[in-house]
Amino acid sequence: MPVLDYALLLDPPAFPAERYAILADRLAALMGTGNDVLLMQAEAVLALEAAATSLARPGLRALNIVTSPYGAWFGGWLARGGATVRNLTASPAKPVTLEEVERALDEGPGFDLLALVHAESASGILNPLPAIAALARQRGIVTLVDAVASIGGHAFEVDRLGIDIAVIGPQKALAGPAGVSAISVSEKAWELLSHGDAPANSMLSLLDQKKLWLDAGRGVLPGTPAPLEFYALEAALDRIEAEGLASANERHERAAAATRNGIRALGIPTWVEEAHASALVSTAILPDTVEAKAFLVAASQKQGADLSAGVGPGAERLIRLNHTGRRAHPEAVKANIAAFSSALKSLGHAADTDSALEATEKAYSDAPANGV
Missing domain, CATH: 3.40.640.10 (Type I PLP-dependent aspartate aminotransferase-like (Major domain))
Structure with missing residues (x-):
């Protein structure tokens, strides 16, 4: 570069x-x-x-x-x-x-x-x-x-x-x-x-x-x-x-749906139900057996991913997957899910990366074909 x-x-x-x-x-x-x-x-x-x-x-x-x-x-x-x-x-x-x-x-x-x-x-x-x-x-x-x-x-x-x-x-x-x-x-x-x-x-x-x-x-x-x-x-x-403001909103909604499909396919619960969830960031609850700092260090080894810890009281066990702005895109979403899965596996937690990525891609394939 x-x-x-x-x-x-x-x-x-x-x-x-x-x-x-x-x-x-x-x-x-x-x-x-x-x-x-x-x-x-x-x-x-x-x-x-x-x-x-x-x-x-x-x-x-x-x-x-x-x-x-x-x-x-x-x-x-x-x-x-x-x-x-x-x-x-x-x-x-x-x-x-x-x-x-x-x-x-x-x-x-x-x-x-x-x-x-x-x-x-x-x-x-x-x-x-x-x-x-x-x-x-x-x-x-x-x-x-x-x-x-x-x-x-x-x-x-x-x-x-x-x-x-x-x-x-x-x-x-x-x-x-x-x-x-x-x-x-x-x-x-x-x-x-x-x-x-x-x-x-x-x-x-x-x-x-x-x-x-x-x-x-x-x-x-x-x-x-x-x-x-x-x-x-x-x-x-x-x-x-x-792009159009409505299209930008839809792009973020699709990225959020795809991200949460991938998280759930890994067997990880999301923090809040869809009606009360941001379209810019998805939050997952880290398993009790996984230490948050070690998880983020492992996830950071994957290029193209953007995972971080939750912020504030009550967010100590939350991991944020960023799909904001230009990251509301299939490749960035898949990079986040791949990094999440890889970090879980590196710390001894079972994770099926292929199934998670398939679930992510399905959210995009099922969406109307009027944008990314």
Whole structure:
């Protein structure tokens, strides 16, 4: 393999100022929204912290749904700003249930904000966003959704769902750069964000972004933009638009089905049922006789595979098989299953690789022939 000359990435031309607004509009179309879209010059975790910091103030009452460390962080950021936060923590590494959310809303106090993660790559679960968003809408509660592991892999339409603040990043299903993210903000959310304790002169201030970019005509971004990130985002959007968002969602769904067929053919249980599983990552429960660290070391010997440990409480015995973005492809899926099987066998656990790969291929052969 030739050695790449990374010096070619130095001294890039500035990203044209008039194309920032076009990027925001293209992202809005992918998100299915007519709301304002802000471009954040950082990875999506900073965008989430900016949203929490901009919202937080004494008197704000928030129901924060925790299904991974990211949800816990968000609750901490809100509390740091003086908000009254009720953390609704689901069973470890499991999705929250609609009944749990409804009960928490009924118990109150009357919430101003409901925050949750849609799809969790940490444990491969999917929270019941449409039903939760409908509950919040009925009660007039502003909703904030971490959709970083949703866009491009799951149906996610901001306006149809009635989501007030949505945070996305292009680095997962869109297979784009990690150093830029976006936030959509509804009129109702701007009202909640406009308060006397809001941060100012800060990268964490959404009101600053509104004043310095939206209200200034959506030209060049404030600060010193990193042009490579925006050229890469533009290229990722070109690719996803050429494929079609619906096709990209279907490609991830097929990769998920094929992966789980292969896992089950190895005699390994998956973590959650299909209706509550992410389309970007599949999680399998490692047999008790297999040590997780040794398993991952063995799996890493197989070229083309991407297996990793689950993240957060309850995920200690979970193995994640990544089929996100460009990895939502038959060859990457088969590489993951082959590596999983090989690692099991190397540690003395019976595994039929051929049967697992056949089960994986069957998911693709049984799928409609309208894409990969």
